[in-house]
Amino acid sequence: MSEHTIKATGRSVEGKGASRRLRRAASIPAIIYGGKSEPKAIQLDHEEIWLANKHEWFYSSILNLDVDGKVEQVLLRDMQRHPYKQLIMHLDFQRVDAKQALKAAVPLHFLNEDQSPAGKAADVVVTHELNEVQVSCLPKDLPEFIEVDLAELTLGQTIHLSELKLPKGVEIPELRLGKEHDVAVVVARQGRVEVSDSAEGDAEGDVPATNVDSE
Template sequence: MWGNSCRRFKLATQLTLEVTPRELTGSGSVGRMRRNDDEVPGVVYGAGADNVNISLSTRVLSKAMQSDTFLSQIIELQMNDNAERVVVRDVQRHPANEAVTHIDFLRIREDREIQVAVPIRFVNEDNCVGVRLGGGTITKNLIEVEVSCLPRDLPESIVVDMETIDVGSAVHLSGLALPEGVTITGLGTSDDTSRDLPVVSVSILRAQLDEEEAVEGEELAVTEEGEAVTEEAGEAAATDDAADE
């Protein structure tokens, strides 16, 4: 169980999908199934059990995949009278139309850690001090991060609060707020900073600097032109005065 300080983290919700066992295999039978039955083939494997070939409704799968957290949540597969808890391990798509052609599910065990890519959710971007007061631009280097944890601790997303991030500052992997029991798989040790990648930063982009320099140049040109006109007018007035004398 999480402590009070971690209650702001939202656990990944569980999705339930109806699947049916699939006895026929091979590219020919799979292709006919997709065309005629409007179903997507898949496989369930892992946790020391046999692989099970399955199929599921294309429409149902497409609707489920509209969620940003589909690839990072626990899924319960209902097959006949049995249910298995899994996570998505791989999704294959058609190269031309991006339609899902195959999906792999990995069984999970409640007492073993799983590695899942969890989306990063950025909040308070409009109130970011580096943008609002410093005129900076937010650059997102990562939109997801792979974490390792027990299934019960899997977060729905990792939240990055942008409100206090100033120009010239960045949030690295080591600076992410993680729930208790959750670690980042690729971070390495504290002595190895090469893997501590920047997640998001606020900076003044080169294009912004060029634009500011161009504006300053135009203002300077206008000022110099005004000074030149004033100087010419003064010289003309002095000449007129000399002629009158």
């Protein structure tokens, strides 16, 4: 698991007015909650977070949140964005207990699709039914992503949740609920076959004309 550190500063003034002033100063109001400590209001540099939020790890990894020199391990749990501006309005971080299992959404990385029999066939459509999966594990075992190797994918094949190769210590809670929860992750289906104009014309020519002079 890679290490990612985000710097922040504690803030004592809260409320809508204080948050607006922070945003005008290119900072993001945020909060840390969970664990045995009280919720803590913080602020972060918008430019740093804007760059970080372009990376997958920002959403799915344990982050080392350095607040005034004190580091806490957290997960990003919520992000509020401006409806049309490139502006992050607020962030929620949850503290992580190293000894307690957590649940998190982990992205799926699909590999070798183009090299697979299904991927090479012009008339086969490969559909990614899921792009992430909810896992449960200790913080130290949380993967940034899970790889799905499609090198052997063929027409008509479906890859289910239970077929994913999970890192050690990681499980999918959904699978405990029964076979009906073992949903499809990838499906290779027959694509729509286009009929050429000439073929349609030939087909029309094969239809016998009605004999109106039957008498």
